[in-house]
Amino acid sequence: MAERMGFFTDTSVCIGCKACQVACKEWNLLPDDGFVFEANSYDNTGALGANTWRHVAFIEQSRPVPVDDSADDGVERWLMSSDVCKHCTHAACLDVCPTGALFRTEFGTVVIQEDICNGCGYCVSACPYGVIERREDDGRAWKCTMCYDRQRGGLEPACAKACPTDSIQFGPLDELRERAEERVERLHADGQAEARLYGESPDDGVGGAGAFFLLLDEPEVYGLPPDPVVTTRDLPAMWRWAGAAALSVAGAVAVAFASSRKGARR
């Protein structure tokens, strides 16, 4: 396996230009998401989905400014963040896929083989980030491939390539983690205490994300789960409980027949 590649998305320099979102659609020839004015700041596409593999979130944080207080120059923030599949170390989608359509590539990324996916939709419910989605018209599940095709051709993913401010950085995951640590320290030194990394720790619930983020607020503010856990972590326990229930079924039926034999005789 080649080096594990990943994304470090530094939202502190994201300008919300959506070039990543458009570049992704262009490269992957994705359908549009419909034309609906959502009135949620500048976000009219809402979330990641079958047809949107990069999604830029816009969060306006402004407190009402008393107009009379002329000395107040306002503390407003407009957070922007480009979300993407996390390419989890322990990827629930991949774990639960019953067909092997989802696989781990030589770059350590998680990719769906569209010709094998049978659209069972299991991955959709398994993903703790709500990334993957089934496209209704073709019945298959879709998500970011971290531009597997481009990577194989020695190119960086389209979204990272298009990002003007290097908010999306692509590279070997180890390097990115180092860079991210430095960046957070720098921001902390500059007084941005709220800067934090999300998904970079190999100790987290998904064993570390292959696409991790620098956020300026709590993850849920960006629509991200605060403490996602790969669902298969509890799988052994689940089987144990199910096994116990199975035994109970057998037992219950046995008891029923045993008891009703008496009844039958009566």
Add this chain to the structure above:
Amino acid sequence: MVPEAEFQSYYGRPVLKPPVWKEPYGPAYLYLGGLSGVSSVMAVMAEFTGHDRLARTARVAAAIGAAAGAGLLVAELGRPARFLNMLRVFKPTSPMSMGSWILAAQGALSGVAASTELTGILPAVGDAAVLATGLTGPLTATYTAVLLADTAVPAWHEAYRELPFLFAGSALASAGAVGMLATPRAQAGPARVVAVMGAVVESVAGVVMERRLGLVGEPYRLGKAGGRMRAARVLTAGGGLLASIAGRSRTLTALSGLALTAGALCTRFGVLEAGRTSTADPKYTIVPQRQRQAV
């Protein structure tokens, strides 16, 4: 009531995607799996205990349940033509993969068992098959709980302890009900007991689950899912009660069997809906995770 949780979200949008499994396919499949699985066990026991009529009913119910369930499963796929891709791999981390194998085995075995029973050809093979379904049956009835629990859907995942019992109970009740309904009343005694036990297990598991889940249990109580779960509880309890007193009364048996079947279906529809609800509101994703982090 759980007090209104304070939490932040992105325009109140869900964090998770809703389950794709559609009504009625998904819940009906869960019901049929349970019916088939427990029916198989009943067939085995009936065989041993000489309840011939009941054995026959159970064999047929198991086969129909499995076949129809598989049909629904295929229909549920985004690309049904690719159903066989399920059997390309054997993947222990995927309950659906395991389930496919279980269902395949259950379907094949119960199919053989039922057809030998009905045609009278190769009865020994049929008996062997029935014996084997004594193994696949209980799994067919309960693996579906793992299938649902092994997702990020809060109301399912967090319920992984009780769901198997809920489904087991519900399956017992379903199979018991069919056994009661489709067997001459004289031979249906064990089926009635199975039904009563199922009703008890289902009811207890349901209550325990909702209690333990706290906030994440809320979807089982509120809205559409709540209605279904309540209906399920009434139907199941009522059906169970009726079954226990039905004796040889035709009317009471019929009422009981229908109530239990309806109850089992309501449970499955309720569970599916609760899962959907728990993904639709980011609260159920964010608050428990926050609380988990806080400890």
Add this chain to the structure above:
Amino acid sequence: MAECHPVGFQWVVEAKARGAKVFHVDPRFTRTSALADRHLPIRAGSDIVLLGALINHVLANELDFREYVLAYTNAAVIVSADFRDTEDLDGLFSGFDPETGSYDPRSWAYEGMDEETPSARAPGAQTPGEHLEGGRHHAAAAGADTYGSGGAAAHPTPATDPTLSHPRCVYQILRRHFARYTPELVEQLCGISRAAFAELAEAITANSGRERTTAWVYSVGWTQHTVGAQYIRTASILQLLLGNMGRPGGGIMALRGHASIQGSTDIPTLFSLLPGYLSMPHAHRHEGLDDYLAREGGDVGFWGHRRAYLVSLLKAWWGDAATEENDFCFDHLPRLTGDHGHYTTVMGQIDGTVKGYFVAGENPAVGSSGGRAQRLGLANLDWLVVRDLTLVETATFWKDGPELETGEMRTEDIATEVFFLPAASHVEKEGTFTNTQRLLQWREKALDPPGDCRSDLWFYYHLGKLVRRRLTDDEIDRPLRELTWDYPEEGAHRDPSASAVLREINGVGPDGRALSAYTQLKPDGSTRCGCWIYCGVYADEVNQAARRRPGREQSPVAPEWGWAWPANRRILYNRASADPEGRPWSERKAYVWWDAERGRWTGQDVPDFEPNKPPDYVPPEGARAEDALAGTDPFIMQSDGKGWLYVPTGLADGPLPAHYEPHESPVGNPLYAQQANPARKVYPRPESPYNPPESPRFPYVLTTYRLTEHHTAGGMSRPLAYLAELQPELFCEVSPQLAAEVGLDNGGWATIVTSRTVIEARVLVTGRVRPLRIQGRVIHQIGLPYHWGWGGGGLVTGDVANDLLPLVLDPNVYIQESKAVTCDVRPGRRPRGQAMLDLLEVYRHG
């Protein structure tokens, strides 16, 4: 900048990472504000107050970079005793003629200049054309617009007072003029708190001087005002006082618009210009070549060679037919008779004096102010040619325009014959883009245009050939007959060679070889050059614009990436990056300096100075052109080599910036009795009714702008699903306070009304727009992007924001005021048909 120039904005992010502090002055909190260290919300149309107050802050506290100011600007120059400031005339400068609404700039001159007559003037001194005519024709034909690569002509050696104490010296005039631009006034008029102002003032002054420089960046938030040119002037004064011009990290960066909009002013699509900022001859001012040259521009500085530039241009166009004897075919050039700008042309259409119209790469029915007037004009033409990528509204107004819905127009009444010709897009043809940095970059063709689509070059070239085939021997056809029109043709569609065109623009010497610098151009007809400032782009017969050496392989200036005019200089006037002795002002900011040993200027960039002229050079008596500039005169395109704090000539609305309210404003001007720019261009006609100033019927400020997700009039973005889905509907941005006051719901509908029309838009309630306290009362601003139209092949459609806007222009460059007007807003969707006209009547007449 993040919104409209996201790729360029990466360098702001980079600068921030290196410690730069970023301020963003904008009525709205935008994506730029999000990344800035500080956002200063400002009332649209009040920036001169803010900038003026910064100037006042610098002057009052003597924070100017005095050595720089004394040596490189006209601070010490003494101005004519006839000059009267706005302070004296309550908002007018001397020379205003209320009759014509224009200025006679004679009294603004440097002392002593007005005594000279053209016949009896000293060598090296000159009287600019506009002075001679009292500014009559100058202002009426966008004359000020012709100074795009240098200033107007002024007295090269005026009287000065180096102590800066003479009451009529520029420095003292500035002090008096800006004294009333105080932080209190900023608070009153801009809505910017004193604390925020103090922070800004402290930051820019602390970050200017020897060791540091501050840059200002603007785009159309500053230009689209009736005082647009003066906005930039105010910034220029500030930057000159702080020593931030001609130095790395300094300057005033105009972020330009369309791809190659810079190119289209250099080689202009503007009516008042010839290539290279030579002014277009005027019918009543320029009888012949000599007459033209005598009146247009000074003899000192590099404009002193304008005969060489113009003659070379004429030779490029008319080749051998252009001779010394026939003034090099100067008479073949068309002549201006006045204002032939966009809006006046539209009026001509409505009046029936303009019969035909070419619209290429523009969508005025959506993109220009007063959409209804635009469409009335289009509907009254004999013929209309639209060349575009998509079937834009300008080509379809006759069958689906909004006036059909209201019953103001009927298709069967519109006689305009419309020709729609599909155009090749930028990826389907080769050629250059000239970007904001004056950088020419060659682009290859990526693929062939589909179907009948052809490049504009193809179209005009072959149209020219068709026209020429029909020419007669008649004298009137001579200019076209003699035109050089013979480019090599390539490919199946016989495309004229774009590189041959670029080479023609570059120019050739007597030997037929490509020239390498504009200094080689000759006034005698021996050289040809299509645009003197582009001379050198084909040096050594190599397409220098096609160079693509990566930045990391060369110096930080990256001279081998593309080619910048003039002479591949990346920072203009960079002689100012060194002190008068030629030493860098500081090691940190070393850029171009005098190498005494080698006797030449050197440094990282191509010096914007004669390479061998020493810092101690003093021009001899009677010297001309660049020889008349001293070794300490960095601003070599100016006729005195100085940066102008005060503009003695050239502008149509005054030598100094003064704050005037926008033409439509909810507040009065507390500074002067003069409410709005007295010289602004208005069209007092029924097609263009105006909202009265301070009208309670139109209490809100409306500002229009762009979104990253769309492009201008939308013809290039609305048809693209990937862009259209990102911003699917026209919306207006309003503060929560205004929404509550008027009853607007987020996601609901709003109806916006001006005297021009009524439109509807979805509502985006956002704290990013905030009410401002102006002169003691709360003023609400409404933001409105302008990318939507009713058709245009769009996947998404919407009302036309520009239909709301008035026809009122800056007097210098004729740009419309689209950034600050007044309006009313009501909840809900707009009425349709006659009901809409009825509502409008109510608003118009109160």
